[in-house]
Amino acid sequence: MKRKILFMGFNSLLSSLLFIGCGKGFLEQPPEANLTDKNYWQTESDIKQGVNGAYSSLRGLGTFSFWLFGEMRSDNTTFQYNAPQRGQINREEVDQFLVNSANTLLQDFWRDSYSSIFRCNDVLMHIDNVALTEAVKNQSIGEVKFLRAYHYFNLVRQFGGVPLRIEATRSPESAGSEGRASVEAIYQQIIADLNDAATNLPLASTYGSADKGRISKGAAYALLGKVYLTLTRYEEALTALRQVNGYTLLSNYGDIFKPENKNNSESVFEIQYYATTGTNLSSNFMYWFAPFDSGNIVTQDPTTNLNYNSGWNTPTQDIINAYESGDLRKDVSLAEGFTNSTGFVAAPYVKKFNHGFVLPGQTNVNFPVIRYADVLLMIAECLNEAGFVPEGEAFTLLNQVRTRAGLPSKTSSNAITALRVDSQEAFRQAIAQERQIELAFENHRWYDLVRTKQAVTVMNAHGQREVAQNPSIFPNGAYRVTENKLLLPIPEREILLDNLEQNPM
Template sequence: MISKNIKTAFALVILALSGTSCDDFLESKPISQIGETDFFKTESDFNQALVGAYSAFAQVYQGNGYYSLLVDLRSDNTTELTAGGDGNDAKRNIDEFRETTDNEHLTAFWQSSYVLIARANSILAKIDGSAVSDNLKKQYTGEALTLRALAYFNLVRLYGGIPLVAEPVTDIDASYSVGRSTPQEVYAQLEADLVKAEELVPVSYDESAVGRATKGAAQSLLGQIYLTQKKYTEAAAEFKKVVASGTYSLLPVYADLYKAGQQGNSEAIWQAQYKSASNYLGSNLPNHFAPTGSEGITIASGGAFGFNQPTDDIAAAYSVGDARRNNIADGYQNGSTFVAAKYIRGYVERETGGGYADSGADWYVIRYADILLMYAEALNEVNKGPVAEAYTAINLVRKRAKLADLSGLTYETFKTAVYNEERIESPFEGHRWFDLLRTDRALTVMNSKVSGGGKSTVGISTPIKPYQLLYPIPALAVITSTPAIVQNEGY
């Protein structure tokens, strides 16, 4: 379906990595700039290339693009400016909707996403003509399609229409004449790719390959793409496949989601995985989420930067007795002084490692609880009211949180309930801003929380405008492609 070939300023990088075991999957060292004529021949070559794609996938979620800041800091769930925060203008501007086209994090996220796309495209361009066995051809194709779809899904929601990169091209000058595809064209491509991918990738892998894209990941991602477009019947059908498969289940205790050693747990449909004590393969989540000044207290070493701290607003959103509220710490004890700086226990108090970016703390891209709640949302929309399956799905999540079952709700009251549940179930996993956009509530919700004349607890002090529902296209992309790529309205 992609008819446009582009090579942006972020040129194709082929990263081949060796090894197939779980540790090797995370620890492999890059062999940079391998020529395509000397590579992409054997099963080992394609496996190495996929490991390189997964390396780029991991960087999308914890590299300098700061995915969590672009989606959580943007929302009413976190802020950089609560007590203990210590950020720079680039982060503060995202928090306050004052970012400019040269914001370093917007540029870095764009770059890292297109690196992932380029690596996936290299695999897709070469796999059919290779001597790889049919079974592995199917698997590797499905994995590459799913990885690419995830990157595009993030990009189109953040930036709007984007360049669709179909395959590697070598003439970068020619690419400058090709503009942005519309969001509708992007979504059509993602649907086609994931319909294909879910038939190609396996249900699961052996322990050595935990973290690769599975059938459940492809189905879950496709369901989210349908839900975002308000294709509720199609979304419900995809989510039902995940639920009916019996592959996933909620962990009995919510806090266990954030304990050490949770890679590949029963609730994890897809994670970006990291490894401590291995050069440059750890995550920076504990360092970024720990309140400034708390190094040696909340986190042992590596710095505590307070980039992403819970707002008073999200802390107050929980009902009395909700077990999930304990994931928010209200502060920490510094000697005899209590420092009132909220932080997220699930990131700060877990697998902190031996310094900066040395944590083994993974990022949940998709959890089974998220799918249950979106399934309930889609069913309510399809049936214009909650049916039994919708109640079952939402009440499974509420039961683990120590809350009573819901019953007897109308279409509108159930919709309100599921929106609230989606917020408080996974408030710090990159969903809230996208949920507000998807349900057309971003302007209403955010502007209702503006603090008159002063700083709001959600990071904004003046109402936001419709054009700010999208980020600006990074100046680097616009400058190098003018007039093909036109800047988003308002920037």
């Protein structure tokens, strides 16, 4: 464990140097063997590159772990069964609630998250020793504290209590953790980091074109609101969410996800991807999500060679059925299949991130983490939890999202039963339905099910429907969801090397 963490730390520091590729001239860099804290963390450029390195960690997590554990564990998506290729059962186990501590995908998620946290800690450890303007220092602190909070938020929701590391690892003696911190301690740190971030960060509107997409004050308040909502601290959530200002819904839902509209007026925070020759900054969602047997029909990439890395995060019949008639979001978000030379093939796939390629195998599509529509729906949820008010502000916000989707408003006394929301519980259901559709395939559904205590009921019913469709492909025990299975197992490697206590199974 000690060797592993130190090696991870050096790679994190080196990656932060390479992420931007500018600042110190190439010939002026010290030999890698001599790269130390003393001869690196010296200038404003060093700090900025360290911060950029912290951002860069999001890309790898965003292209795989975030949707695997945040979307495929829900009733929104599954996988396309690939009978000839059975080498990726570890991915299928995540969807089927059969994952165990030896699954290497757990280790990847854990390692990459802590590598990102290390980069944040590294910046915070050195920032006071570098001469910076107050504005640069405050912004840098705000950005990395947001990122650290975001990674811990994902970890605590997936694993429960985890080791709390808020200082950079600098020696073998400090490499081991003090064990798993409590869930309460993790959330206390998340809240403290986000409050600091909100205080230190500028408004999104103050960023120039070169800095579009950086974390802003609005992003910190939005994530803080989501954290409080997860903890059912509705009044505090509402206070934070009311501070998310300066954003508007785009008039056309489909425009949100187009590469030419990156970091638009609805975007509160999104993971940045760039398809550029000679770099590793691109996204590839449409390749992961295309049916593995679709050739180049879905991707339109003539060099596509789809294999076991395609056919994932596949829309379920449950999400397809959840769309109301006339909902404009359905055609933007998913397709129920594709047409080849023999006719229509019923193999659903996510369309939301399919906007062509820039280079073969590389796309330029960002991934939204928080959108303003999410904020509006969270505010509506908080208002309803404070007390049901017929045709109150919560209805206005809910219907603002529905109107863009081409759907009629829901009211408390509507003559149409499907549009009538006449109680606090009915409004909870309306919010849950709207969030499932509006934010489909953006990695919110699983977390929403867990925080509203619907996960066990919804996922067991969903699993029964999945197995009934094709019982021969599912192993024994698939989709038998219990409260214990709402948390992922701690990776086996961490149990052995860091002496961590395992989650109950």
